[in-house]
Amino acid sequence: MTDKPIDLRVHQKKETANAQSKKWILRLYVAGTTTRSMSAISNIKKICEEKLNGRYVLEVIDLYQQPLLAAGHQIIAIPTLIRELPPPLRRIIGDLSDTEKVLEGLDLKSL
Amino acid sequence: MSIAKVNLKKKLMPENRRQLPKVLTGIEGVDLITDGGLPKARASLICGGTGTGKTLMAMEFLLRGARQFNEPGVFMAFEESTNDLIANVASIGFDLEGLITSKKVVVDFVYIDRDEIVEAGKYNLDALFIRLGAAIDAIGAKRVVLDTIESLFSNLPNPAVLRAELHRLFRWLKEKGVTAVITGEAGKDTLSRKGIEEFVSDCVINLTISIEGLVASRRLRIVKYRGSSHGTNEYPFVIDEKGISLVPITSSRLEHKVSTTRISSGIQRLDTMLGGAGFFQGSVILISGPSGTGKTTFMSYFADAACRRNERVVYFSFEESPAQIIRNMNSVGLSLDQWVKKGLLVMESKWPNQCGLDMHLFLAQEVIEEHAPKIVIMDPVTSFGNIANPRDVKRMLMKFVDNMKSLGITAMFGSLTPSGLPTDVAAVNISSLIDSWISLRDPESDGERNRGIYILKSRGMNHSNQVREFLISDHGVEICDVYIGAGGVATGGARLNMLAQEKALGLKLQEEIELRQFDLENKRNVLDSRIAAMRAEFAAQEASNLKMIAQEKTRRAQVSADRTAMGKVRNVDEHHTPVKAKRRSK
Numbered sequence: 001m002t003d004k005p006i007d008l009r010v011h012q013k014k015e016t017a018n019a020q021s022k023k024w025i026l027r028l029y030v031a032g033t034t035t036r037s038m039s040a041i042s043n044i045k046k047i048c049e050e051k052l053n054g055r056y057v058l059e060v061i062d063l064y065q066q067p068l069l070a071a072g073h074q075i076i077a078i079p080t081l082i083r084e085l086p087p088p089l090r091r092i093i094g095d096l097s098d099t100e101k102v103l104e105g106l107d108l109k110s111l
Numbered sequence: 112m113s114i115a116k117v118n119l120k121k122k123l124m125p126e127n128r129r130q131l132p133k134v135l136t137g138i139e140g141v142d143l144i145t146d147g148g149l150p151k152a153r154a155s156l157i158c159g160g161t162g163t164g165k166t167l168m169a170m171e172f173l174l175r176g177a178r179q180f181n182e183p184g185v186f187m188a189f190e191e192s193t194n195d196l197i198a199n200v201a202s203i204g205f206d207l208e209g210l211i212t213s214k215k216v217v218v219d220f221v222y223i224d225r226d227e228i229v230e231a232g233k234y235n236l237d238a239l240f241i242r243l244g245a246a247i248d249a250i251g252a253k254r255v256v257l258d259t260i261e262s263l264f265s266n267l268p269n270p271a272v273l274r275a276e277l278h279r280l281f282r283w284l285k286e287k288g289v290t291a292v293i294t295g296e297a298g299k300d301t302l303s304r305k306g307i308e309e310f311v312s313d314c315v316i317n318l319t320i321s322i323e324g325l326v327a328s329r330r331l332r333i334v335k336y337r338g339s340s341h342g343t344n345e346y347p348f349v350i351d352e353k354g355i356s357l358v359p360i361t362s363s364r365l366e367h368k369v370s371t372t373r374i375s376s377g378i379q380r381l382d383t384m385l386g387g388a389g390f391f392q393g394s395v396i397l398i399s400g401p402s403g404t405g406k407t408t409f410m411s412y413f414a415d416a417a418c419r420r421n422e423r424v425v426y427f428s429f430e431e432s433p434a435q436i437i438r439n440m441n442s443v444g445l446s447l448d449q450w451v452k453k454g455l456l457v458m459e460s461k462w463p464n465q466c467g468l469d470m471h472l473f474l475a476q477e478v479i480e481e482h483a484p485k486i487v488i489m490d491p492v493t494s495f496g497n498i499a500n501p502r503d504v505k506r507m508l509m510k511f512v513d514n515m516k517s518l519g520i521t522a523m524f525g526s527l528t529p530s531g532l533p534t535d536v537a538a539v540n541i542s543s544l545i546d547s548w549i550s551l552r553d554p555e556s557d558g559e560r561n562r563g564i565y566i567l568k569s570r571g572m573n574h575s576n577q578v579r580e581f582l583i584s585d586h587g588v589e590i591c592d593v594y595i596g597a598g599g600v601a602t603g604g605a606r607l608n609m610l611a612q613e614k615a616l617g618l619k620l621q622e623e624i625e626l627r628q629f630d631l632e633n634k635r636n637v638l639d640s641r642i643a644a645m646r647a648e649f650a651a652q653e654a655s656n657l658k659m660i661a662q663e664k665t666r667r668a669q670v671s672a673d674r675t676a677m678g679k680v681r682n683v684d685e686h687h688t689p690v691k692a693k694r695r696s697k
Contacts, residue, residue, distance in 0.1 A: 031237040043232075068245055077238060078235055078238045088227075091224075091227045092228075092230075
């Protein structure tokens with residue numbers, strides 16, 4: 001616990017490096033084609049294009065189609081965006097209309 | 112008390128059962144006080160503080176549904192992982208893993224890490240609905256438990272959204288036709304911390320745990336049950352290896368069958384005092400008395416007599432171990448261990464503070480159920496006074512008595528009278544429950560304590576109203592009369608003293624009588640001898656007189672003869688001579 005701040009710094013550096021070089025894997029969980037789902041999809045796409053041009057994979061999962069994944073991936077809120085990679089795992093809930101919060105949640109602010 | 116019972120009965124047994132449909136929980140006692148279980152296809156809230164048994168009760172509702180009523184169920188856990196739950200319910204005898212494998216139960220552990228979550232825009236809980244829906248559909252669930260859905264409030268942002276979503280969730284559950292149980296952590300002044308009761312309006316059950324004198328006791332109360340009658344009391348319950356059990360209140364109706372069969376107290380003289388035939392079978396007997404008056408001895412005699420009749424006895428002791436009682440009773444000529452060996456006598460010892468009152472009652476009833484005794488002895492019930500207030504003890508004993516009566520079991524309680532109190536005051540005020548009350552006392556006089564026995568009451572029989580003294584020796588209990596004389600009632604040494612005095616007096620009297628008799632005899636002898644002497648004197652007189660008479664006759668005859676002879680000599684006229692001669696002879 002005592003060396004946590006140091007650890008964090010190291011991580012953040014790594015992540016920044018990762019964000020610049022490696023691929024990002026993002027999953028967006030939606031339920032059907034509601035307006036909220038649709039706007040979440042378009043919001044994240046826009047952010048990704050801006051910040052992670054070409055270095056990301058975005059998988060959109062409709063839980064109505066694959067209901068068992070909700071339990072499997074511990075999803076309760078819709079829409080939920082999960083940053084699978086790079087670690088650590090991040091969850092952002094909501095329609096992603098608050099871009100500031102999304103960037104904060106994804107650690108993309110510095111980019 | 113009886114009025115309350117009647118009311119309860121009416122409440123539990125309405126005349127026409129036009130109530131909303133219900134599902135049985137399968138939990139002992141709960142179905143009874145809810146008059147048939149929880150509202151079907153609605154949500155019920157179980158709320159209570161930490162460690163009150165909310166999760167367990169919800170889980171039992173689900174598992175019993177799956178096992179007993181063929182109603183599969185979904186357990187959505189927000190606080191404990193599946194493995195934890197499996198381990199927890201294994202301790203109360205449920206094979207959760209087996210039920211999961213056989214697709215009777217689905218456990219979905221909802222894990223939310225608050226630190227991972229960022230809110231960026233509007234959201235809803237559709238995924239939760241989908242999750243739950245998928246689980247329900249997978250096994251055709253009829254029951255759902257959400258434990259504790261309130262924790263969403265601390266893990267997800269935006270409470271307003273959550274509230275709206277929870278409202279939607281409960282509506283949705285209702286539409287799904289599943290019977291739901293929600294658990295909620297009790298708030299400071301509210302039923303639940305986040306006011307979840309506002310979502311669940313049909314049935315709210317509150318669980319509490321209270322500590323009294325180091326002993327915890329659990330209570331359950333139905334706060335509300337819309338559209339249904341229900342018991343309104345706080346019901347004690349216990350959690351043991353069989354899960355939750357509401358302390359049975361099944362027969363809280365004063366409708367016991369009564370027996371006219373009499374059973375011996377084991378002490379002949381006491382039977383005589385009890386209208387000549389002993390106690391009624393199925394009655395409740397109290398033996399009260401100060402310390403050292405022989406309560407345990409009396410109870411052991413009662414047990415012994417029952418075992419001799421080949422009846423089973425359960426003896427609960429709260430102050431002595433079975434071995435100690437057996438040893439002590441050997442000294443008064445009772446060998447209880449033979450009955451223990453034969454399996455007729457079951458002795459259970461527990462410290463009163465080993466568990467709560469209700470647990471005691473529950474455990475006692477389990478032992479009774481197992482052994483099916485004719486007689487149950489509790490020695491002494493007053494020791495419960497150390498762990499609970501008298502009102503609770505009375506309530507507990509009342510339930511116990513009620514159960515014993517409904518089973519036709521004769522119950523005997525020992526009651527320790529604290530020194531300094533009148534002997535007819537029991538420390539625990541249960542006198543109204545008692546059919547036969549034997550009061551033992553130890554009056555002190557002349558530097559010794561003696562034991563007295565008195566039947567304070569014995570319903571339905573013409574019992575003795577006398578105080579008797581009794582002795583406990585190596586031959587057992589011997590009841591004797593007290594000395595009642597000019598000097599009042601005496602016991603013990605005083606009684607013996609009185610008896611000795613009486614005996615001395617008697618001896619003296621006896622001597623006097625003998626003396627008088629001797630005197631009388633003497634006088635009679637004197638009289639007799641006097642009579643004999645007089646008779647002898649008389650006889651002598653008579654003899655002499657008779658002799659004189661005879662002599663005179665002889666003489667006169669001689670004279671006459673002489674005269675005739677002389678006349679002849681003088682030639683007197685034959686005719687006149689006799690007259691003259693006669694005159695002369697005179």
